[in-house]
Amino acid sequence: MPASEPPKANLPWVEKYRPKGLDELISHTDIIRTLDKFIKDDQLPHLLFYGPPGTGKTSTILACARKIYSSTQLNSMVLELNASDDRGIGIVRGVILNFASTRTIFKGGFKLIILDEADAMTSDAQNALRRIIEKYTENVRFCIICNYLSKIIPALQSRCTRFRFAPLSEEQIMPRLNYVIDQEKVTVTEDGKQALITLAKGDMRKVLNILQSASMAYDEVNENSVYLCTGQPLKSDIMHIVNWMMNEDFKTAYSQILELKTAKGLALEDILTDVHALVHRIDYPPDIRIHLLSKMADVEHRLSVGTSEKVQLSSLIAAFQAVADKMVE
Template sequence: MRGSDAGTPRLSWQRLHPGSLPPRRHVSRQSNPQQQRRHRIDRGAVVRGRYREICVRVEKYRPQKLDDLISHKDILSTIQRFISEEKLPHLLFYGPPGTGKTSTILACAKQLYKEKEFNSMVLELNASDDRGIDVVRGPVLSFASTRTIFKRGFKLVILDEADAMTQDAQNALRRVIEKFTENTRFCLICNYLSKIIPALQSRCTRFRFGPLSPDQMIPRLEHVVQQESIDINPGGMKAIVTLSSGDMRRSLNILQSTSMAYGKVTEDTVYTCTGHPLRSDIANILDWSLNKDFTTAYKQILQLKTLKGLALNDILTEVHLLIHRVDFPPAIRIGLLIKLADIEHRLASGTDEKIQLSSMVAAFQAVRDMVVSEAS
């Protein structure tokens, strides 16, 4: 017998006693599967709709036109001129994540092609999914080498995260770009320009997308807050902008996750949701490190770190910002910053966090002793 539903025992009993079956209810047996299927469809639609509502807010507010983009106006004006003069070159967009690289080229594509011809004229690939030479010899070559019968102009290939492509794949792509320039334009998108081979760089017009400024991010965040009816205060908005570091995508994700987790978006809920230490926690860490003995300070910081699940790297980042507000003598501040940089470097190398935490406390204890000795 499979499962434990109500129909299973009846089926087994029917097989054993075929002559004593009760009258069949044909209508019920024929209609139930349809009703169940309709119920599954309705329920699935609700679940999918809710999932789409939650998960696609970054895509929902992605700019659809070049005029909707909020930054890099000099780059946009240059690209707009290329499009209007029908002289779009191969493009290479590079810069940190969430700065508008993909949104810019997608807006260009929507301006170049009508909706019904978009899929036949644009090939969008994420190079990190398949980073080997096969993706160049397969879908890229196949798409670039064919022409459309009823459409004049060039096709567009968008390779996102191109810096993840292998050396062989990039060399193969160079030849494809050379061979099909008349028929196809390429746009390479990457975070690190140094990971793109010089031969590809020389074949593209390069544009650097820098981090967005708070003045550019806040109006867009306020628009999303208004559209989604999110409860947020000025402290929460400032915390989102600070933690996102010019990454618009990250700021929208922080806004969404915090509002869904806590309802109200404040400075404390933003820092808690992202796992960053609160300002009050950093003030306590600095106070313990400078005013208590080594053992007590270490134990209290370790207890706080364990209780709130904080990463030492995040603590170092926030401590670094706070150090500049403390009235240390310049020479002492410089020495402390160098020691903290060494700790961060060792953390990146995979050393034990507890050992590096003790090193951080020791650095502050040494600073305290130096300040006291200078004062006396």
């Protein structure tokens, strides 16, 4: 999927291969088609993009901006504020109000204000923004971008046309991934590609970041190198851990898992996430599966509030050994 201009060699791959136009975006065809019609009909409303990270929200609005304005107009007609900027009421009453209230003398049309990571804005700032959106609609359009819709006040939501950006599927990620691999001449195995997609969980940005890191650390990007590069436990490690917990005595299981954790620098939280996925795939009786999931949820909660990993590892092993004893009976 070639870019409209040659990418710069020294950029991170995430920026180097960021789509430049609407036709280069790899997903959400319904959203792109709708936005394209808005722009062609000169009927662009205020927009609210929400969804998980790495699903194309910022890339989409930047591509829209390039379609609306010429390259010479972008700096004067588009204001982009992201997570690194102040999010209090001062920035709304200052920078945003000044930009929205001033018209350009020689250029017609509306300006565009992009508020990225808007769920970090304070409630006071969001309330101050309501009136600006209404008062200066003739002069400016807003695009509010967030990960969590619940953190945007209802009054702002009602003033915008909402679009949800879902996590990307494997079919959407793979063509772009193959294009970057070809461009960068990276050696990637099929199991390496699957590992990238599994770990990314629909986040295109994460796919490219892991690919770049693994390609710099190893000659070949395969499943092992991807998992080692990200510090995630291998599938074989998880199988060993579950096998030890179910079949070995408590002391042996504890020492073997602790040795594996220390040798590979694994976090118990990551182990727990993968064990949770494995429990869903193993054909346990319903009551056994419910018991294990409940116990793992308790362990994860205790880890999240800062308890000792060694103590929680003991609790995890105890839960599996209690199940193993029950199944023997």
